[in-house]
Amino acid sequence: MQSRIEQLIVKLNELTSCNDFSECKQQFLHELIKVKAEVEKIQFKYERANKEKNILSSLLTRTSIDLKKVTEKLEIRAEELSTLLSTIPAYVYFKDVNLRYMLVNQFFENLVGLKSNEIIGKQVSDIFNGYSNDVYLEKERFVIKSGDAVYNIEEEIERKKSKRWVSTNIAPIFNAENQIVGLIGISWDITERKHNEEELRKAKEQAEAGTFAKNEFIASVSHEFRTPMNGILGLSDIMQNTPLTPEQSDLLKGITVSAENLLVLLNDVLDFSAIEAGKMELEFITFNIKKVFDDINLVTKLKANEKSLEFLIQVDENIPEFLIGDPVRLRQIILNLTNNAIKFTEKGRVVLAVRCIKSEKNKAFLRFEVADTGIGIPPKAISSLFQVFSRVKQEKSKLITGTGLGLSICKKLTDMMDGTIGVESVQGKGSLFWFELPFLVSDSHEIECKITGEESEGVSYTKLVLLAEDNPINQKIAKYNLQKMGFEIEVVSNGEEAIQSYCKRNYDLIIMDIQMPVMNGYQAAKTIREVERNSARHTPIIALTANAMKGDKELYLEAGMDGYLSKPFTFDSLKSVIKSVLNEDF
Amino acid sequence: MELKSFSAETTNQFKDKFQQIENQGFIASTAIIFASVNVELDEISKFLKAHSVQVFGSSSCGEFLYDEQSQILSEEAIVCLLVKYTSPNFRLKSFEGEQKTSFLLGAEIGSWAKSTFVDPAIIIVASGLETDGEQLVKGIQSLAGENITMFGGLAGDDAKFRDTFVFSEGRLLKNGALVMLLDKNDFDVKGIATSGWVGIGADKIITHSEGNVVYTIDDHPALDVYKEYLNVDDKDLPGIGVEYPLLIKKPGKEDVLRAVLNVDREKKSLIFAGTVPQGATVTFSSSPGFEVVEFTRDKVTAFYEKNKHADYLILFSCMARHNALGPMISEEIDQVWENWNIPLIGFFTYGEIGNNYNSMCDFYNETFTLVSIKEK
Numbered sequence: 036m037q038s039r040i041e042q043l044i045v046k047l048n049e050l051t052s053c054n055d056f057s058e059c060k061q062q063f064l065h066e067l068i069k070v071k072a073e074v075e076k077i078q079f080k081y082e083r084a085n086k087e088k089n090i091l092s093s094l095l096t097r098t099s100i101d102l103k104k105v106t107e108k109l110e111i112r113a114e115e116l117s118t119l120l121s122t123i124p125a126y127v128y129f130k131d132v133n134l135r136y137m138l139v140n141q142f143f144e145n146l147v148g149l150k151s152n153e154i155i156g157k158q159v160s161d162i163f164n165g166y167s168n169d170v171y172l173e174k175e176r177f178v179i180k181s182g183d184a185v186y187n188i189e190e191e192i193e194r195k196k197s198k199r200w201v202s203t204n205i206a207p208i209f210n211a212e213n214q215i216v217g218l219i220g221i222s223w224d225i226t227e228r229k230h231n232e233e234e235l236r237k238a239k240e241q242a243e244a245g246t247f248a249k250n251e252f253i254a255s256v257s258h259e260f261r262t263p264m265n266g267i268l269g270l271s272d273i274m275q276n277t278p279l280t281p282e283q284s285d286l287l288k289g290i291t292v293s294a295e296n297l298l299v300l301l302n303d304v305l306d307f308s309a310i311e312a313g314k315m316e317l318e319f320i321t322f323n324i325k326k327v328f329d330d331i332n333l334v335t336k337l338k339a340n341e342k343s344l345e346f347l348i349q350v351d352e353n354i355p356e357f358l359i360g361d362p363v364r365l366r367q368i369i370l371n372l373t374n375n376a377i378k379f380t381e382k383g384r385v386v387l388a389v390r391c392i393k394s395e396k397n398k399a400f401l402r403f404e405v406a407d408t409g410i411g412i413p414p415k416a417i418s419s420l421f422q423v424f425s426r427v428k429q430e431k432s433k434l435i436t437g438t439g440l441g442l443s444i445c446k447k448l449t450d451m452m453d454g455t456i457g458v459e460s461v462q463g464k465g466s467l468f469w470f471e472l473p474f475l476v477s478d479s480h481e482i483e484c485k486i487t488g489e490e491s492e493g494v495s496y497t498k499l500v501l502l503a504e505d506n507p508i509n510q511k512i513a514k515y516n517l518q519k520m521g522f523e524i525e526v527v528s529n530g531e532e533a534i535q536s537y538c539k540r541n542y543d544l545i546i547m548d549i550q551m552p553v554m555n556g557y558q559a560a561k562t563i564r565e566v567e568r569n570s571a572r573h574t575p576i577i578a579l580t581a582n583a584m585k586g587d588k589e590l591y592l593e594a595g596m597d598g599y600l601s602k603p604f605t606f607d608s609l610k611s612v613i614k615s616v617l618n619e620d621f
Numbered sequence: 622m623e624l625k626s627f628s629a630e631t632t633n634q635f636k637d638k639f640q641q642i643e644n645q646g647f648i649a650s651t652a653i654i655f656a657s658v659n660v661e662l663d664e665i666s667k668f669l670k671a672h673s674v675q676v677f678g679s680s681s682c683g684e685f686l687y688d689e690q691s692q693i694l695s696e697e698a699i700v701c702l703l704v705k706y707t708s709p710n711f712r713l714k715s716f717e718g719e720q721k722t723s724f725l726l727g728a729e730i731g732s733w734a735k736s737t738f739v740d741p742a743i744i745i746v747a748s749g750l751e752t753d754g755e756q757l758v759k760g761i762q763s764l765a766g767e768n769i770t771m772f773g774g775l776a777g778d779d780a781k782f783r784d785t786f787v788f789s790e791g792r793l794l795k796n797g798a799l800v801m802l803l804d805k806n807d808f809d810v811k812g813i814a815t816s817g818w819v820g821i822g823a824d825k826i827i828t829h830s831e832g833n834v835v836y837t838i839d840d841h842p843a844l845d846v847y848k849e850y851l852n853v854d855d856k857d858l859p860g861i862g863v864e865y866p867l868l869i870k871k872p873g874k875e876d877v878l879r880a881v882l883n884v885d886r887e888k889k890s891l892i893f894a895g896t897v898p899q900g901a902t903v904t905f906s907s908s909p910g911f912e913v914v915e916f917t918r919d920k921v922t923a924f925y926e927k928n929k930h931a932d933y934l935i936l937f938s939c940m941a942r943h944n945a946l947g948p949m950i951s952e953e954i955d956q957v958w959e960n961w962n963i964p965l966i967g968f969f970t971y972g973e974i975g976n977n978y979n980s981m982c983d984f985y986n987e988t989f990t991l992v993s994i995k996e997k
Contacts, residue, residue, distance in 0.1 A: 072948065079947035080911065087907075088866065091821075093852030094905055098822035105823060 036077070039070050098308060105606035126201065126222040129411055132179050134172070137217060147194055163192055164441040171203075178205045178218050183574030189225065200229040203583065243417070253308050260301050261581035262506060265603030267294045269512030272606065278553065306367075310447045317451055321477040322362035324354060324389075331387065335373045344377060345384035353391045355399055359475040362491055364448050368456075369403060371441045372468045376407035382406025383465070397476045404469045411462035420458060421446035445470070476502055498543035498617075502526045503533040503559065504579070505551040509602070513546065513579070516606050528552075542574055544617065547596070549580035556580070575616045579604070622996040623705040625649065626964050627687045628698055632661045635699050636668055642703060643672065649703035651801070652714060653935070654678040654788075655968035658778045659722075662786055663793045665699070670791035675713040677801045678747035678788040681968030682777030682940035687958040688965075694951055697779065702933060702966040706826060707996055710796045710804035712737055716790040723753040723951045727760020734765045734802055741765070742810035744935065744992065745773030747798035749785035749971030750882055753833040754984035755895035756764040757798070758974055762982060770805065771982045772812045772992035774937030775894065775969035780944075782859050785971065801869040803994070811928050812992035813918045814975035814982060814985055815912035818878050820868040820904040822850075827901045833893045834885070838903070842889035847881070850905055858884050862891070863941040863971070866986050868906040869897065875977060878906060880941065880986035882971060892973040908945035908987075917989050918956040924991065925960040931993035936967030939987045943969045953989060961993075 046063045120127055120140040129138040136154050144151055147162050160166045174185045184206035191200050203222040210216045271291045279287065309315040328348050339346035369387065376385040386406045393400040394436035412420065421442050449456040454472035500522040504510045514524050525540075527533050531554040533547065545563070547556035559575050567573055577598040578591040588599045598616040600609060625642050629635035642649075652669055656662060658680045675736050686693060686700035702802045714733060726747075734741045743765070747757055754775055776785035787799040803810055825846075829836040836844040848854075853863060862881025869877050883892035897903070909916075926976050934957060943950050957965050973990040976982050 076948045079949070083945070083947060090851045090853065090861075091907060094821050094850055094907065097850045101823035 036070075036073055039066070039073060042066060043070055071077065123221075124223075126220075126224075128220050130175070130220065131217045131219055132215065134175055134179075134218075135164075146199070150223070163194055166192070175218060175220075176203060178207050180217055182207045182209075182215055198226075199224055200226045212420040224524065249308070253305065258264075259581075260297075261602045262509065264294060264298055264301070265512060265581070268298070268605070269515070270508065270605050273512065273515050303444060306444050307440045307447075310444065310451075315451070317364060318361040319359060320362070321357055321359050323356055324358055324362075324365075325350070325356060327362050327366050327369075328387075328389075331369055331373065334370065335377070335385075335387075338374070338377050339385060342377060342381070344380055344382070346373075346377075347384060347386045349386060349388040351388075351390035354389060354401065355391075355394075355474075355476045357477040358399065359477050360452070360472070364452070365472070368445045368448055368470060369405070370446050372403075372405040372470075375441065376405050376409065376466070376468070380407040380409030380465070392471065394476075397478075398473055399476050400471060400473050402469060402471045404467055406465065406467045408465040411464055411466055412458065412460040413462055414460075417458060417460065423458065497521065497523050499523050499525065499540065501533060501536055501540075501542045501545045503528070503530065503551065503556060504548040505529060506548070510546070513609075516609055519606065519609060530554030530556055530562075533559045534562055534566075537574065538566075541572075545574055545576045545578055546579050549578055549591070557591065560596050561594045562589070577612055577616055622707055623647070624933055624964050625703040626686055626701060626966065627695060628684075628686045628691070628695060630695075630698050632664050632699075634812070634837070635660075635665060636702065638805060639668075639701070639703075647703065647705065649674050649705055649912040651675050651677060651704045651706070651711070653697060653702040653801075653966055655681045655684040655966065657684070658781070658784065658786065659697045660699050662679075662788055666788045666791055666793055674790060676788060677713055677744070677746070677799055678786075679774070679776040679799065679968065680749075680778055680786040682780055682797045683943055683969040684967070685936070685954060686964075686966050689952070692955070692958055694954070700966055700968075702964055704933070706969045708804070708807035708808045708893075710738065711916065712800075712802040713789060714800055714802070715787070715792050715794060716798045716800065717794060718748060718751060718798060722760075723756035724760035726752070726762070726871065727757040727762075728764050729760075730798060730800055731761040731764030731769070734761070734769070734800070737802055738804040738806075740805040742770040742774070742803045742805050742808060743995075744801040744803070744810070745771065745798055745974060746787045747773070747775055748787055748794065748796050749775035749894075750778055750782065751785075751796040752798070752972075753894075753896055754972040754974065758982055758984045767982070768976075768980050769982060770810050770976060771974055772810070772935070772937070772976070772990060773974040774968065774990065775972035777940055777969060777971050780860055780863075780940060806849050807997055809931075809995040809997060810992060811931075812981075812990065813920060813924045814973060814977060814988045814990040815917055816878060816985065816988045817909040817916050818866065818868070818906045818907045818987045819909055820876070822905050824870070824902050824904055827830055827897055827899055827903060828898050830899045830901075833879075833895065833896050834890050835897050836888065836890045843891045844884055844886065844889040847891055855886070859892075862934040863939070863986070864944050866906055866941075867893070867897065867900075867903040870904070875983075877983065878986045878988075880939075880972070894986050908941065911946065911949050914946060914949050914952045917953045920989075921953070921956045921991065922960060928993055929961070931961060931963060931995045933963055933994055934961060934965040934967075935992050935994070936965060937970045937973045937975075937990040938967060938986075939973060939985075939989070940969040940971065941987050942989060957991065 043063070043066050046059070046066055050056070050059050050063060123140065124142065126143040126146050127140040128136055128143050131137050135156055139151055139154050144154070147154065149162065154162060159172070168190055171188055171190055174188055177183070178185055184204065186204045187202065188203045188242060189207070190203070191198055201222040202225045203220055205218050205220045207215045208217045208219055243434040267290065271287055274287055285563055299541070328350060332348055336346050373385060373387060384407070388404045388406070390402055391399055392402045446456050449470050449472060452472050454470055456470040456561065458468045460465060460466035500517055501511055502510065502517065502524055504513060504526065505528045510526055514526060517524050527536055529551040533545065534554075537545065547560055549556040557579060560578070563574065563576065576595070576599045577600060578596045579600050579602065580587065591599055598612045600612045624649050627642070629638055649888070652674045654676060655663065656665070656678070662678070662680060666676060666678065669973040674715045682699060683694065683696045684694065684700045686702070689984055716726060716729055730743070730745070734743055743761065747754070752775060758771070761771065776784045776787055784795055787794050787797055789799055800919065825838050827835055827838060828840045838846045847862070848858070851861065851865055859881050861886070866878040866880040869879055871877065879893045879895050879897050881891050882894045884890070885892065936954065936957065938950070938954070946953070954965070973985045973988045975985065975992070
């Protein structure tokens, strides 16, 4: 601008001495216009600046207010986050993509016993000496690579010789461009929980061991009981067939009844412990319910007759003949109730009735009732009747035998069969025990439970039986019974002798006790089957044992035995097993 | 192609000058006319119809004409470029905008363009206060394709913000558009659009808007926010609004400027030249310093280097540039003349339309939008 004005002054000075005034005037005016334009521009810039000053300063002021507000908000936010981080009862850390700590909270500092500035930029192995959990590092690398979070990584860490259990969640951190820039880890101290878990596990193990020991104890006790019981019952049976004075015969009956009662007791205890341990499994087979009643009738009628009681069975015609269920346990419930009824009834009768109360598709709901004309049950006692060891106190003390487990076993069995059980009673008039059970109705009449069959005495030709039994009394009982069936008997005292005899002679049947010295029956049976493996020979073997616990039978059959009978046995039960094993009548 | 150009201050002067040229034996096929609303536009329109000349006309906020005789920026005047095309493959057509949305108006234009030429180029002027420029462009693109070659501007009214007009021979439209359609097989149509406006301040959110009407910004009445931030009086609006547009941030795309063209004092809303989507992030913006002139000149020269041969040029320059740059505005326009030395006609607009760097067409505010036309 200055130079333009100077030029203008030069032109002005030239104007006076100019040759062509008109030309010079034109040039001067031209310069003047240019200066005017410049002045206009300067003028505009000045005016514009004045005009804009107001607006721009307002915009800038507002902007600074806005930014201040935003900053304040961010500061509050940061403060909140910081509070959150420092108060959250967890170890929180941020790591970059190279798994170096970027930020940790107070709890984390306390855990490792280092200040934040001693942790930042370091890796986990720098903080926890000797840290070598590759699994954990692998998970962190996975999070960085995949962008997926990983939850509940449990590990035990050591810092300053103190061990802590922690559970960690790791999640990726994304920037605004959605790129993974690191990860956040949150760990909780679960040492307490871990200890509790450990305690719990130990307690559970102990409890399990206790239960196991209890079962073992019961198994061995039952074995120990059964062996002498077998002896008593068997010898009584033998003695009954010898010449006795009437007095001796009465005494012997007393022995037999006592032994039988003891056997019932023993069976109740075994059943109950099996139910308690959850080891009682129900069978699920097709059976003929009428046959069950026949059996019950046979047993119960005798007992009723002994007390001069009438025993009646009333079976509804509508009941399907073939059902699917557990006939043995059904019989057990009914017998328990009928035995009780007889036990508590001095005169009159006991009636077993059964009817179908509902049927749908292939299901039948049966109601069983056992009614007696006995002493009845006081109302107060009814509610606890089906509880364990519940016995009704009798005013007139009478000799009532039983464990008190009978009804509670019935209750448990009906529960297991999805049924219900109950009682109605009028004291002095009698009681009515009832239970209702659902059964599947069988299409096929093929009976899986073969409890039927014609009976015939005697064997058409003499069969040779090897009896392996170490207990001399049991030897005698078994031998007596087998001879009665018409077998020729050879007796050995342990498994090894049994094998030796087996190799010398061809037996029609081997009856093998399990618990024997030198070699047990289980081992002996396995060896015999090993010998037979490459030949056509198969000598039937029946396990005869006091090991009456669940699973025993399966174990023996697996070892190659063909049949199983638990002690104490009766003549009939032994005969029945032999018949099914030899698959022929004798 | 043959060209004649002139400027006039009054309707009568316009008629005389036109008659002179016609008397010289120059029979124009098209007259490109940009004129102040103070001129009798209707009269000019009828006059040219009587002379069987097709008209591509728009009212302005100041107009300019650069040719051999003179290089002038005028106010409240008329500039005219008479064109005699050699190729017959050009069309002019006016479109009524009443009773329809800007999008529908655009769709009508797009449909006509595509059915007229296989590969058309559109030069368009549309009424400045009635049109949502963004919706107009989208409407055209909806039927003519996103990459349609298109340049143009929204008519002005000397910053009165009352009535703007576009006109053809015998038809004056307060709400509508006028299109000059060129067949790209016969014509080269190229252009640039450059702004230089800068965003100022913290991000704000458009919390309520419908089309080009903004009701609330950060949940406060839009008019209140605008006045408070700029510290301006009611009487300054909407005039000041063209100079201080909102800058709309489009993630991954070029930011766009949207100028305030009107206000609704009752509803406390702002009416923009183009759509301002609800939820958009915006900032206020300010005209650049005078150094923007150098920036524009460089862009013009770079465009010239690639595109030296043209028959004539049209410039759509935002009226806000004129306000902000004052006498310096001529320095931007002078650069065009200095480079090409061919007729340049143009006006100061209420909005511009052009193809940007990735050849997509868009609606702008505050830009210097230059288009060159060459017959092949």
